[in-house]
Amino acid sequence: MALQVGIVGGGQLARMMIAPAVELGIDVRVLAEQDGMSAALAATDVGDYRDVETVMAFARDVDVITFDHEHVPQDVLRALVEAGVAVHPGPDALFYAQDKLRMRAKLAELGMPQPDWAPVADAASLDSFIAAHGGRAVVKTPRGGYDGKGVRVVAAASDAADWLDALEDGGELLVEELVDFTRELAQQVARRPSGELVVYPVVETVQKDGVCAEAIAPAPHSAGRLADVAGDIGEAIAVGLGVTGMLAVELFETTDERLLVNELAMRPHNSGHWTQDGAITSQFEQHLRAVLDLPLGDTALRAPWAVMVNILGGPTDGTLSERLPAALEAHPSAKVHTYGKDPRPGRKVGHVTVAGDDLAAVCYEARGAASFFTD
Template sequence: MTVRVGVIGGGQLARMMIAPAVELGLDLRVLAEADGMSARLAATAVGDYRDLETVRAFARDVDVVTFDHEHVPQRVLRALVADGVQVHPGPDALQYAQDKLVMRARLTELGVPQPDWAAVRDADQLQRFVDDHGGGAVVKTPRGGYDGKGVRVVHGGDEAADWFAALADGDALLAEELVPFTRELAQQVARRHSGEMVAYPVVETVQRDGVCAEVIAPAPGVGGRLAELAEGIGRTIAEGVGVTGMLAVELFETDDERILVNELAMRPHNSGHWSQDGAVTGQFEQHLRAVADLPLGGTEPREDWTVMINILGGPADGALEDRLAQAMTAHPSAKIHTYGKSPRPGRKVGHVNVAGADLDDVVYVARAAAARFL
């Protein structure tokens, strides 16, 4: 019997699940937020993922529900589980990707290395945290932030006054130690409900304006103890929160070769796009295998190096399709993935993957191909 996988969210992550679903013989269905979204080829319903009855109606026609994003409310997720729907990752796991304060508390329980942190409810509490941590801190809204949104570096308690004013009674902001990191890394792990788990090589990520711009796989200079530590952290978190599907653990590497957990994502993630063309099993196929409870695939790199470059913004005239042909002609070794989105400043409209034996050459070709879209 064909397994029907329902994806809530019609963005590019759902779009990139379509091809591997076909190859695995799965019936992929998508609940999109609006008409014409990236995953429109598989959109079988359009509606509000925050509305319980809309989601319930969608879930009736699938065997398992998974996600393109982590924003479906807990009340909706738990109602689906109560209805007997298979939800992967489930609400007990997904809460740690939805609320950064809940995440920090659970990582503390698991003994995972992370920045010092505190829940702060007013400017005085934030000021005390800043004073105790060298005069600076990172303040985050616990819910809803991504790609640099909901994150602010502060040096005084009054610099988050507007956020405090918007808090509901009993709510708090997250204050974190301002980590002097040397670079950012990411560790991906896939886990089946049965407990089978596989890990990908740790990668280096480069952020610009809070958005992931480049990924190098594997991370240069990471091997031995550091690679084992990153994988161990990923496996500990995946097991400790009971995630099913892909888990991405964003990490800081410090100058004394420590690594600290920054944030979590429980779905395919930008840091894993390289695996589409650079690993034995890409992250989108792996996620589907995991949520459908199929045996997990190999995670070994196909080449010495793979570099992923995000296409951010796209051409001002909107002629993305014209630039695609130019990039393919100029750089035939580049694998170009577009998201079916209209270009606008800062928007992710696609990415480029290039793999090969020489890192300098791979980086050059990937950047040159992506530059064709600017």
């Protein structure tokens, strides 16, 4: 009987696990939030991932439960574990991906390099932090933020007054120093329950309006010390937090040549989409291997360079499918991945990957192919 993986969440990350699962002979089942989501091909169930009974029923006949996102509540996760269901990553690890304040405290405990930060619950504390850090800072909601949501650059507490006013008793916001960085990087690692761990090449990411627009693998000028330090940080966090499956560590490279941890994601991640066509083992196959405790795959690049360009928003007139023939004809080396989503401003509706020997040529092909799908 085939191994069975249950994925909670029906987005594009679940969708992109389907193909490697088929190739490995793994049966994938998806609990989607609603009909018609990206992973509809494997959506055996539709229901509320916040409801214990719904998730328990979904988990009844699978070998392991994993996730398309980190939003499943702790009480649901712990009910699964108490019922003897294998959950990867587990609730103890996901706890730190779900709450940025807890993440910062745990990373400090592990000695990981990160921006100066503090919990704040009132305007006076926030203004004090801002004054001590050059007159500007970054405020984040501890839970629920992604792709630039739940993040603000502020110059005074009044810039976050609505968030402060909305805090419940005992609630806090996270404030961080505004880091002077030269570029953003991402380090991916995979770890299986029995302890095996592999590290991918560190990549450079380019952000647009708080959303990842491009990823370049490996990050230019990263060979040697930078790659070693990024890999060590990723490995230490994976082990220290007990992560099983894929882990993405988003990093700042500062103007004084330090690496600081920005965010964590305990699942396949946008910064790793290049691996589909640029690495020997894609992050999606690797995640399935890891959560099933199978031997992990080679993380080396298939070519000297790989570039991923997101398709953001999509066309304002027509569909992605209508644009596909022209893109493929103009850029035959490009691999186009679409998510089955309707176009909407700022929405991730697909991505393009290209691998090759010359970085400039690879970037040109990937950006050129992606441009066919936006207006």
